[in-house]
Structure formats: C-alpha cells, structure tokens
Amino acid sequence: MSYHSKTIKQAVKDIESEKTFLPAIQRKFVWPRHKIEYLFDSLMRNFPIGSFLFWELKSEKAYDYVFYNFLRKYDERKPNNERKTGSFLNPEIIGVLDGQQRLSSMYLGLQGTHRERLKYHRSLQDYAYPETALYLNLLTLPYYINNEGDIDIEREIDFEFRFLTQEEAKHIKSKNNEGIWNKSFWFKVGDVLRWSDDPEIDEIFEALKLACVHENQTNAFNKKKRLIKKGLRDLHKRICEEELINYFKVTKDDLDDILKIFIRVNSGGTILSKTDLLFSTIVATWEDGRDEIEAFLKDLNSKGDGFWFNNDFLMRSCLVLSDLPVLFKVNSFKSKNVQLVKDNWENIKSALEKTVNLLESFGFSGSVLTSQNSVIVIAYHFMKGGNTSETSKQGIKKYLLHALLKNVYGGQGDQVITSFRNALREEVVDKENKESSKEKTYQLKQSTFPFDVFLDLKLPANKTLKITEEDIEEFLNYRKSANSFFVLALLYPHLRFNQVHFHQDHIHPHSRFSDAKLRDVGIPEDKWQHWQSLKDTIPNLQLMEGRENSSKNATQFKDWFEGSFDGNKNVNDPVKFREDNFIPSTSLEFSNFETFYTERKVLITSELMKVLNLKKKQEQEQEISNLSES
Structure with a gap:
C-alpha cells in the first residue's frame, strides 16, 4: 500500500473519463446540501479534508466485481447510484473505498446538480x-x-x-x-x-x-x-x-483483503463493514432489491414493541437459510449464490416473519433480544418446513431462553449457528443411486423443533445450552435488565405476551429503598447498602400486567396486596396470587424485606430447578450412591 496525491481537478477528470468508480462497498449518497457547502468552505480555508483509500486494478479483473457510477445529477427522490454496465474504457480503473461521500460531494459541487425537496412542499413533482x-x-x-x-x-x-x-x-x-x-x-x-x-x-x-x-x-x-x-x-x-486528494493506493485482487485494509485504515466517517459489502453486492444484480430488503426490515422491526434487526442480521439469515457457508466472506455472495438467495427470497421472508411473530408472542422485543443470531436458527427450522405445534413452540422458547442466558453466541456466532444448523438438517440422498445429489440439498431431521438434541450439543469454545445449579444461583443475582426478563420468562411460561403487555415489576417498590425511607422504618444503617443492592434483583421482581403495574406503582406491597383500585380488589385470590408469583407466606411488611427476599429466592430456585428438570447436587450424589450399592 503506497501513498499518493492528486488535485481535485484530476480526481474529477478521472470520474468524467470513466476511470474512477464506486465499488460494491458503497452506501447511498447521504450528505445534505449544507454539508457539501461546508466541505468547500474547508477547502477554501485550507483545512485538512482527510485521506482517501483508492483500489487500483486491471480492467479485466474489474469485471469480476460490481461497480457504480458517481452521481452527477443527485435527486432526493432516487438517490441510488447507477450500476456500471458495459465495457471499461481504461486499461486500469480506480475504486474509491474510503472517502466516497467526500469525493461524491466535490464532484456534485463542481460538475453536478442537486435536487432536494423545498421546505413545506409535499409534492413529488419537479417544481x-x-x-x-x-x-x-x-x-x-x-x-x-x-x-x-x-x-x-x-x-x-x-x-x-x-x-x-x-x-x-x-x-x-x-x-x-x-x-x-x-x-x-x-x-x-x-x-x-x-x-x-x-x-x-x-x-x-x-x-x-x-x-x-x-x-x-x-x-x-x-x-x-x-x-x-x-x-x-x-x-x-x-x-x-494543490494536490489536496491524499490517498493510499492498494492493488490487491481479493476483495476480502481489500475490506480488511479498509477497516484498518478507516478512522473517520461511517465505518463500512462486510455486511455493507455483501448487501451492496446482493442488490447490485437484483432490481428493486435494495427497496425490497429495506422495506422488509422496516416491517420486521415494527412488530410488537419494536425490534432492531439490521442488514447484518438479514445478510447472515440469507446465507444460513439458503444452506450457504455461514462465515461472512465476499465469495459467499458470488453471482450463483446471489441468484440462490433471490430465488429463495419469498421463503426467507416467510420464515423470518413467522419467527418474529413467535418472538413477539414470547414477550420479546429489541430491548430484550440480546443476540439476533439466536433468531436465525429458529427461522431455519421454519424455512425447512418445521412445524409450529405447541411442542415445537415450547422447545423454541426453551432454546431461546437457554441460548441467551448462557450467552452461547458471544464471540463465535458463525460457528455456533453452524453447529445448530448441522443438528437440524441432513443431506438429501438420491434413494435410487444411494448417493448425494450433485447440488447438495438439505432437509430437517425431524419436523418438531429438537430442543433436547440442542441441549446435548457441545458447542464451540466448550459452550453448552445446559443450565446448572450454579448458573441458577448466578441468575438470581441479575439486576433488572434483559437477562432478568429471560429468567422471569422461565418462571411465567403461560403468560400470553401477545395479548397482554407485561412489565418487570419491583415487588417492594424501588422508591422505598432510599436512605430516608429505610431510616423511617427503623432499618439499621449498616444494612442500608445491602438492602439497596438486593432491590433490583430477581427475588424482588415479578412479571405484572402493565395496567396493574401502573396502579401498584410506588404503593407499599402489603398495602397494594390487601387493597383495591377503582372499587376492585387488587388481588382477588390471595392464595393463587402467592402461588403464581412465588410469594412466601412470611409477612409482606417492608420491614420484613430481608426475610421475604431470602424465602422467595428459595421458592424461585426450586421452581427453576423443576422447570429445567435439574436435580440438586445432594440428590445426584444420593442416586450415584444407591447405584453403586446395588
């Protein structure tokens, strides 16, 4: 990689003579007019405008990749660059990897025109x-x-x-x-x-x-x-x-290498990733592909309380659901594979929609879904025709909660997805020839979601979905967050999240734990910090219908439990409420919080052990002892 410089005039000339293009690592032109105007102000003041990264390659090699022309006539209504078609006119071409917005702005300012909607106008007409x-x-x-x-x-x-x-x-x-x-x-x-x-x-x-x-x-x-x-x-x-365009020139042929260089040298602006490259590559040969994908993402993210799915999630989903290699490499999106994704697109959409609808029914949203990768495995099950029976739904929910609680996707997401996908599928074999078909195709090993199979899988980095007694002890110390929601979801498996909005509620209100309130009820000062450290953890949390939580608000728990709201009792069946919410039989007075907390922790631990089908160490040791005696 070498360092060079040229004048802005020469850079513009290179664009005009079809020598300089934007490669598939490109975004829409997004700079507003005022930012272009400020750029020219910086030029006049001789302020630094940053370095550029140019990719120089032979034209015969350039045909292997997708390039775009610079915008000469920007129109806010259709801001996308046109794909370069036909022959390259120069023996060598330049692809701008870093500095696309700046160079596009200079080109528009010197040789182009700009259309932007006038304030207060709603029409799409030219005026x-x-x-x-x-x-x-x-x-x-x-x-x-x-x-x-x-x-x-x-x-x-x-x-x-x-x-x-x-x-x-x-x-x-x-x-x-x-x-x-x-x-x-x-x-x-x-x-x-x-x-x-x-x-x-x-x-x-x-x-x-x-x-x-x-x-x-x-x-x-x-x-x-x-x-x-x-x-x-x-x-x-x-x-x-003046040669104000200072640029690094790279001549690598492999676009994966180019991207690595780009990520290393890019120090400003919006950092592009492999996802951006893959997204641009896949839509380059797909008419209306960009609009189709962006509209679909918008639709997915509008479900329920909202999700935060992005291009990274969607590109990886396209790879996984099309049975392509999961690892993000440029070669994953060569023309043959792009066509495969396009052919599968409607099925991919259907599988992802079905998955996100199910997530919504489980009470998930963007704020609590800590790993988007975990969703892709569920979508693969639906993509291959997996059923939506109650057994499958419960298996999917257990898988999701286990995966998020155990953080199995942290660090090696691609490899973990591959492990789960391999556990789900088997290669289709030609029964007559008893051989695999030339083009490998896959089907599910079973139509019901195989949570029990997943539970026994040894995942990369020695990870597993299995939850232990030690894990439960750690879970109960989780403070109110996405993780605490996962634990509470295990405790409340029958709540209809798709019908009722539930909150994580402090049983003894958060507001009661201030120094002044603790002093008022006679709690010794040396216990204040300890009580305050417990108030946001799971033994003091429950899932409560949003409307109920609003009425409960900062009311002392004992008063709320025994009281009424708008003429209706807050708790119609105290015994059932205690059972459903693991409320111990001890006093509900705030002054008894520490005892309440300890006893509820025991009840929750017991329930989690039951839900997860775990046995306490003492029971396991006793079983081993009995076996050895017999």
Whole structure:
C-alpha cells in the first residue's frame, strides 16, 4: 500500500473519463446540501479534508466485481447510484473505498446538480425539487485587509457557498431593496475547471464585473476588487493546483483483503463493514432489491414493541437459510449464490416473519433480544418446513431462553449457528443411486423443533445450552435488565405476551429503598447498602400486567396486596396470587424485606430447578450412591 496525491481537478477528470468508480462497498449518497457547502468552505480555508483509500486494478479483473457510477445529477427522490454496465474504457480503473461521500460531494459541487425537496412542499413533482448547482457569493467573502495592509481571513464568517437554481443565482428576490444588490454576486463554482492552468485573474475579474446587473453591484465589485481576486485565485489553487486528494493506493485482487485494509485504515466517517459489502453486492444484480430488503426490515422491526434487526442480521439469515457457508466472506455472495438467495427470497421472508411473530408472542422485543443470531436458527427450522405445534413452540422458547442466558453466541456466532444448523438438517440422498445429489440439498431431521438434541450439543469454545445449579444461583443475582426478563420468562411460561403487555415489576417498590425511607422504618444503617443492592434483583421482581403495574406503582406491597383500585380488589385470590408469583407466606411488611427476599429466592430456585428438570447436587450424589450399592 503506497501513498499518493492528486488535485481535485484530476480526481474529477478521472470520474468524467470513466476511470474512477464506486465499488460494491458503497452506501447511498447521504450528505445534505449544507454539508457539501461546508466541505468547500474547508477547502477554501485550507483545512485538512482527510485521506482517501483508492483500489487500483486491471480492467479485466474489474469485471469480476460490481461497480457504480458517481452521481452527477443527485435527486432526493432516487438517490441510488447507477450500476456500471458495459465495457471499461481504461486499461486500469480506480475504486474509491474510503472517502466516497467526500469525493461524491466535490464532484456534485463542481460538475453536478442537486435536487432536494423545498421546505413545506409535499409534492413529488419537479417544481418541489428544483435543480440547483453550487455557487460562491463573491461579495461576502470572509477576507479583510489588516493593519499591515495584507489580506487576512475572518475565522467566524463562512465562505458563502450555496446550492441555487439558475434563476436564484441571477436575480435577487427582494426587488424593491436596492441595497441588497451590493451584497450578492453568485459565481458558479464549477466554472473554475474551465480556466487555464495559469489563469489571468484580472481578466476573469473584469469579465465577471461585466455580468453585474445593477450599478450597486458594480460599485461593490470595484470596492472589493482585491478581495474578490484573492477569492478567485484561492479557489483555483484549491481545486486545480494543490494536490489536496491524499490517498493510499492498494492493488490487491481479493476483495476480502481489500475490506480488511479498509477497516484498518478507516478512522473517520461511517465505518463500512462486510455486511455493507455483501448487501451492496446482493442488490447490485437484483432490481428493486435494495427497496425490497429495506422495506422488509422496516416491517420486521415494527412488530410488537419494536425490534432492531439490521442488514447484518438479514445478510447472515440469507446465507444460513439458503444452506450457504455461514462465515461472512465476499465469495459467499458470488453471482450463483446471489441468484440462490433471490430465488429463495419469498421463503426467507416467510420464515423470518413467522419467527418474529413467535418472538413477539414470547414477550420479546429489541430491548430484550440480546443476540439476533439466536433468531436465525429458529427461522431455519421454519424455512425447512418445521412445524409450529405447541411442542415445537415450547422447545423454541426453551432454546431461546437457554441460548441467551448462557450467552452461547458471544464471540463465535458463525460457528455456533453452524453447529445448530448441522443438528437440524441432513443431506438429501438420491434413494435410487444411494448417493448425494450433485447440488447438495438439505432437509430437517425431524419436523418438531429438537430442543433436547440442542441441549446435548457441545458447542464451540466448550459452550453448552445446559443450565446448572450454579448458573441458577448466578441468575438470581441479575439486576433488572434483559437477562432478568429471560429468567422471569422461565418462571411465567403461560403468560400470553401477545395479548397482554407485561412489565418487570419491583415487588417492594424501588422508591422505598432510599436512605430516608429505610431510616423511617427503623432499618439499621449498616444494612442500608445491602438492602439497596438486593432491590433490583430477581427475588424482588415479578412479571405484572402493565395496567396493574401502573396502579401498584410506588404503593407499599402489603398495602397494594390487601387493597383495591377503582372499587376492585387488587388481588382477588390471595392464595393463587402467592402461588403464581412465588410469594412466601412470611409477612409482606417492608420491614420484613430481608426475610421475604431470602424465602422467595428459595421458592424461585426450586421452581427453576423443576422447570429445567435439574436435580440438586445432594440428590445426584444420593442416586450415584444407591447405584453403586446395588
């Protein structure tokens, strides 16, 4: 990798001559107009604009990859770059890996046009999206003549770059205000590219002055002659003379290597990932693919209380559900595999929708789903025709809660997904030839979700779904969070989350644990910190219907338990409530919190052991002893 530089003019020329393109590692152009204007202000002030990363490769090799043309006519209604089609005209081409937004902005400002919706306009017609180009106001340049007679620059005043229509650049809207003419003269910035290498600034100044349309404008031009000539000279220097495009040049052929280099050297802007590369590659040959995928993600994320699924999740899902290698590599999305994903797209969508609907019924949302990878295995079950029986649903729920509580996807997600997928599927064999088909296809080993099989799997890094007595002890110390929800979900398996909204409720209210409240009920000061450390953990938490939780709020638990709201008892059946929520028979007074906490912890531990079909160590040891005696 070597370091080079070139002028902005040369960079623009390379784009115009179809030598420089945007590779599949690219996003939509997202910079708003004001950001482009600030970039040109930075150029005029000679501020650093960051380095670039250019990928240089032979044109015959470039045909293996997807490239896009730079936008010359930006339109907010259709902001996507067009894919490069046809032959490459140069023996070598350049792909811009880092600096795409900046270089696109320079190109638009110097050679392009920009359409953005006018404020307060809702129409999609052209009149609401006027075509504009970049101009510089020569009568408001932030230069001044200092005490020594030299030209200096005001730090607090910007160069007035602005995107304007041709009409706006020629005329002043305030027709009756003659004083405004001496404040505006708009010079089209791209005209600087047509000047000679050593322009006659005096001649250019005089030619521009002839374009003045009002006496006040001409007078202002003459008065600011020295400052205007300075501005024109500086603009030419920055665009055409000084080599401000500083770039690293890489010549690797393997796009995986290119991406690694990119991630290492990128220090600013929006960092691109392999997901961005794969997403761009998959939609490059899929008409309306980008809109289709983005609309589907939006739909998935709008379900229930909302999810946070992203392109990373969707790209990995496409790989897994299409029986492709799970590991993220560029080769995973060669044209053959892209076509496979496109062919499977409707089935992939259906499997993911079915999965997320099930998650919603389990009470999950983006705020508690701590691993999106865990969802993909469930979708694979549905993709291959797995059933939705009650047994499967309970198995899926157990798998999900175990996987999240044991954090099995942390660190080696791809390998863990592969292990689970292999446990789900088997290769389809041609029964006549008793051989695998040339193109491998897979089917489920069983139609019911195999939680018990998963439970016995040895996962990468010696991980397992199995929960132990020691794990339960650790779980009960979880503070109110996504993890505490997982534990409570095991304790409340029959709640209808898809019908009723449930909250994690503090049984003894959070507000009762302040120093002042603890003092009021006579708790010794040396116990305050201990009580406060327990208040947010699972033995003081329960799942409660949102409406009930709102009515309970900061009311003392004993008062709420025995009281009523809007004429209705809060607890109609105290015995059943205690059983359902593992409330011990001890006093519910707040002053008895420590005893309540200890006894409820025992009840919860016992229930979790039962739900998870675990035996206490003493029972296991006794069974072993009995076996050895017999």
